[in-house]
Amino acid sequence: MRVLICGGGVIGAAVAYFLSRRGIEVIVIERTGLACAASGKSGGFLALDWCDGSPLQALARRSFALHAELARQIDGDWGYRRLDTYGGIAAIDWLSPQARRQRRLGSTDSTAQVHPGAFTAALMQAATAHGAVLRAGTVDGLVREDGAARGVVVDDAVVSGDAVLIAMGPWSILATQWLPLPAVFGLKGHSVVFETGAGGPAHAAFVDIEEPSGDVQSPELFPRPDGTTYVCAISSEAPLPVDPAAVAPDPGAIDRLTAICRQLSPALGRAPVQARQACYRPVTRDGLPLIGAIPGVANAYIATGHSVWGILNAPATGEAMAELILDGAARTVDLRPFAPGRLPTFDPVRLRA
Ligand SMILES: Cc1cc2nc3c(=O)[nH]c(=O)nc-3n(C[C@H](O)[C@H](O)[C@H](O)COP(=O)(O)OP(=O)(O)OC[C@H]3O[C@@H](n4cnc5c(N)ncnc54)[C@H](O)[C@@H]3O)c2cc1C
Secondary structure, three states: OEEEEOOOOHHHHHHHHHHHHHOOOEEEEOOOOOOOOHHOOOOEEOOOOOOOOOOOOOHHHHHHHHHHHHHHHHHOOOOEOEEEEEEEOOOOOOOOOOOOEEEEEEOOOOEEEOOHHHHHHHHHHHHHHOOOEEEOOOOOEEEEEOEEEEEEEEEEEEEOOOOOEEEHHHHHHHHHHHOOOOOOOEEEEEEEEEEEEOOOEEEEEOEEEOOOOOOOEEEEEEEOOEEEEEEEEEEOOOOOOOOOOHHOOOOHHHHHHHHHHHHHOOOOOOOOHHEEEEEEEEEOOOOOOOEOOOOOOOOOEEOOHHHHHHHHHHHHHHHHHHHHHHHHOOOOOHHHOOOOOHHOOOOOHHHHO
């Protein structure tokens, strides 16, 4: 059996890993570069129980456990570590007193982090060790025979397969041209990576701070074991470019974010900047991911729309998708809350008209 995975973000790489572990032939087709989008530019923060009480609870809890397991099973270092997590804060010495102290949000039992790009690369490398292939190319069509998916069109050539998975993050909306799927949107966020030096604390911080304009921002700060500190804030509704390579920060957004960081922490005030970036998280109309078989087209599947929890929830998504594709049903997590058929399909032709 050969499975074609469209999109080399963390979700595509996780599904590739769990499929290839079971001896299945997998081809991941990626347009721009592995983890070039949100999967390489996000915070990489993980929480055991922050999705409790929502339909994501089981997926998140299983994923949190799998992150620890994968760190033991797969060769490589993607900065996985447990953290203490704070909200508000002043008592942490790497933040200035302007940030208000509130409360502890998580401990090393319940919160952790990874470098998301390195995690995605490690999953893909492990999949490759089991025979998976990462292929450069733009998926721009689906091949159907007798109502079933039989391949995809990649840069005008047909690549045949026995199952097709759409995992193109916010660009999964392009697949509504070929498949009956609900809309997926992209919500933009900005981030800056500072070179703060080795020995940063195993802490994460979620802070509220007022800009001189009076706007309140809620930056998230994650020192990483590689000697950098990642900070994200400033969302925007700028439209998603069709080409992932064309994603760039909004004018002025990075200057605003850098100013917030310097206000927050003397350490960040002195640190050189390693990366100034923007990315889009994939979201659906009801805020829940789409994970499952696509109704009406045999052998076609989707896994996207993970919003702010895509890095956390990638492992259990990959594991459950592999079960669904190979065994006909997911065993480890109940995927029914994420069934693509729960939402109305998006019709790009009608929208254009
Ligand atoms: C600022 C920010 C901070 C975040 N922080 C966290 C966090 O701390 N913890 C957490 O769990 N989650 C976090 N997230 C969410 C997380 O990053 C995303 O949910 C996750 O990365 C989505 O992964 P994906 O694989 O679905 O999509 P993507 O990473 O967008 O990958 C999709 C891939 O598909 C490719 N592609 C697109 N079109 C085509 C095509 N036609 N053919 C082939 N390939 C194509 C793209 O090039 C891209 O590589 C954050 C998101 C943002 C924006």
